[in-house]
Amino acid sequence: MNTNTDSPLQVRDVHKSFALHGERIDVLRGADLSLAAGKVTALVGRSGSxxxxxxxxxxxxxxxxRGSVRISGRDVHELSDNRRADLRRRSLGFVFQAFNLLPQHTAAKNVALPHLGGGRDAARRAHELLGRVGLGARAGHRPGELSAGEQQRVAVARALVNDPVVVLADEPTGNLDADSEAAVLALFREIARDGRGVLLVTHSEAVCRSADVVIRMSDGVTVPDVLLDSGAGVQR
Amino acid sequence: MSILALSAANVRSMWRRFVGLTALLTVTVGVCVTALAVSASADRAAHDRVQEGAANRTVTVERAFDRPGAQPLTDAALRTLKGLPHVTAVEPRAQVSFGYKDATVMGVLLYATTVRSSVTPPIVGQTRPDLFPLRTGEVVLPATSQGSDLSTLLGRKITVDITRLVSSGQGTGAQDGVTVVGLFDPGWQVDGADAAYADNDTVVEWSAARAGVTAAQFTANVGYDKVSVIVDEARNVDATLQLVQSAGFVGSTLQQELSALPGVLAMIRTTGTLLLAVLGLVALVGAIVVTGALTRQRIREIGILKAVGFRSAAVLAMFVGEMAVVGVLGAAAGALVGAAGAAAAVTVLRGLPEAAAYVPDALPLPDTTTFGGLLLLTVLITVAGALLPALRAARLAPSDAIKEW
Known part of the structure; x- marks a missing residue:
């Protein structure tokens, strides 16, 4: 297990349960997670794990x-909702399987969304990031006018707009074809090279192969890290 | 991009979703503007016709026999009164008794009264179209008086009995001929129960005879019973009254000729107020329902916004901002609809005899304060309606909002 105290994101002994039809379901039973800056970490496991x-x-x-979550070394347990929102905006970037772009806004506005109130700086940064993900010419297009792969690249650009230390993605390639999947994974590797921690939740073997670190989950607990040769798919 | 800009962009992008609420607000504001416009115009018309009517701009000066120092209402007094600030006219008034009897009329004792051009009696019969001013030797009688029907006298020259003073405390009967040119509603008793109206010369001549002097001596020395002093504007009546009293005259003001608007216009005002309340409630409920529905449709969006770092207050502000934008649009469109509605209402009201006189020629619109207040109220109602569902939406945990990762 990675216990690096410089980790941008550390989760320790986290427990979580839900009540369903009067029955308690323990979803997490002491899960640990530690991301390494500059590396792509894949979190894999069966559905419901x-x-x-x-x-x-x-x-x-x-x-x-129960348990603790630290972002850039800071325990978030005692933070208010507003402080958590601020921390999400400043330090975290999200990429969703279903892209979750706002359909009423253009790609540029979607990217600039976390930078609300940023004015021209936000617009300039959004255009810059769209250029970086290869969509500079599509900034004025709405999500409905973009392909699935393009939408996911817009989502990646949005995740980066506030220069976060951690990017979290859940099945980011789940709705993409092979070519788009490769392009998006390449983006994640590029993001990690900027020094960010990247966590990908996935079922995809291709995603696992592209990760630097693979963490498996089973019945609410994480098993010790399995380090792979980057892109080689070989257990170290 | 600011929150308000985001709200405006949302409304622009999702305008189809807001059409229903905007239409509701447009109709609500439109109806209210129409009702308020007609009502406000009626108010103005009533003000011009009633408040600023001659009767309400009158100071009545009376001859005070029992008050030391009170001036008689002679020609000199009339000149003094006419010279006061804001006075536009003075109308001397006198009243003197006369009797009439013939084969059909058992005998009536009436009071010949000078006519005030500002307060003429309601005519029920006349020998010519424009009765007033009366010519010398003409009278207008009540249609009935003291149990006698006087309508048979219309158009006839009759001989009446008057009194002439021959020595101190002693009078004798005299006769004079007058022509009955009109009849008025006997319910009109502004100048007394048994008043009849005659031209000024006749009243002065009969009054002079009763006082035992000539007409010239009467107006120069004895004086009239009352003088109506007509003031330029209703707001100057009190000041003029003070000047009249300071000049040594006994004066008082008339009550308002009318204290209320005509029924139909009062009804419009009441209806407008009720509509304002009812439609305001409908708009509030509509805003709550529509905002609630929109919120339910946009739960995932709320989750996304919170995931990317929006605070609850920012999400709340966005929803409220959207409703404010819709409120402004609805109010603006409603104002236009209301103006058109007011024009249509005016056309209808011009066809109603009891209201036509109070309907302005120009397109009626509410005053700026009312108009601004209504628009502000519309926006506030819409925002207030949005507040609760937006608050509920803003409080959603991001993980609850985004069910599907």
Whole structure:
């Protein structure tokens, strides 16, 4: 397990349970997670193993019943909702399987969204990022006018607009064809090279192969890291 | 991009979703503007016709026999009163008794009264179209008086009995001939229960005879019973009254000729107020329902916004901002619809005899304050309606909003 204290995101002994039809379901039972800056980490596991819940807790979108979450070394447990929102905006970037772009706005406005109030700087940064993901010419297009791969690249650009230390993605290539998948994975590797921690939740073997670190989840716990040769798919 | 710009962009992009609410607001504001416009115009018309009517601009000066120092209402007094600031006219008034009896009329005692051009009696019969001013030797009688029907006298020259003073405390009967040129509604008793109207010369002549002097001596020394002092504007009546009293005259003001608007216009005002309340409520409910529905449709969007770092207050502000934009659009469109509605209402009201006099020629519109207040109220109602569902939306946890990662 990576215990690097310089890790941009550390999750320790996190527990989470839900009540369903009067029955308690323990989704997370002491899960640990530590991202390394500059590396792509893949979180894999069967459906229902708790990956998404762990991602939500790590991304401050949901709270844990027990355990700690640290972002850039800062424990977020005591933070108010507003502080958590601020931290999400400043330090975290999200990429969703279904892209989750706002259909009423152009690609540029979607990218600039987390930078609300940023004025011309936000617009300039959005155009810059769209150029970086190869969509500079599509800035004025709405999501409905873009292909699935293009929409996901817009989502990646949005995740980067506030220069986050961590990018979290859930099945980012789940809705993409092979070519688009390769392009998006290349983007994630490029993002990691900027020094960010990247966490990809996935079922995809291709995603696992592209990751520097693979963490498996089973029945609400994480198993020790399995380091792979980058892109080689070989257990170290 | 600011929150307001984001709200405006959302409304622009999702305008189809907001059409229903905007239409509701447009109709609401339109109806209210129409009602308020007609009502406000009626108010103005009533003000011009009633408040600023001659009767309401009158100071009545009376001869005070029992008040030391009170001036008689002679020709000199009339000149003094006419010279006061804001006075546009003075109308001397006198009243003197006369009797009439013939084969059909058992005998009536009436009071010949000078006619005030500002307050003429309601005529029910006349020998010529324009009765007033009366010519010398003409009278207008009540249609009935003291149990006698006087309508049979219309158009006839009759001989009446008057009184002439021959020595102190002693009078004798005299006769004079007058022509009955009109009849008025006996319910009109502004100048007393048994008043009849005669031309000024006749009243002065009979009054002089009763006082035992000539007409010239009467107006120069004895004086009239009352003088109506007509003031230029209603707001100057009190000041003029003070000047009249300061000059040694006994004066008082008339009550308003009318204290209320005609029924139909009062009804319009009441209806407008009720509509304002009812439609305001409808707009509020509509805003709540539509905003609630929009919120439910946009839960994922809320999750996305919160995931990318929007605070709850920012999400709330965005929803409220959207409703404010819709409110402004609805209010503006409603104002145009209201102006058209007011024009249509005026056309209809011109066809109603009891209201036609109070309907202005120009397109009626509410005053700026009312208009601005209505528009502000519309926006506030819409925003208030949006507040609760938007608050509920803003409080959603991001993980609840985004179910599908």
């Amino acid at each position: 708790g990956k998404t819940t762990l991602l939500q807790i790590a991304g401050l979108l949901a709270g844990a019943d």
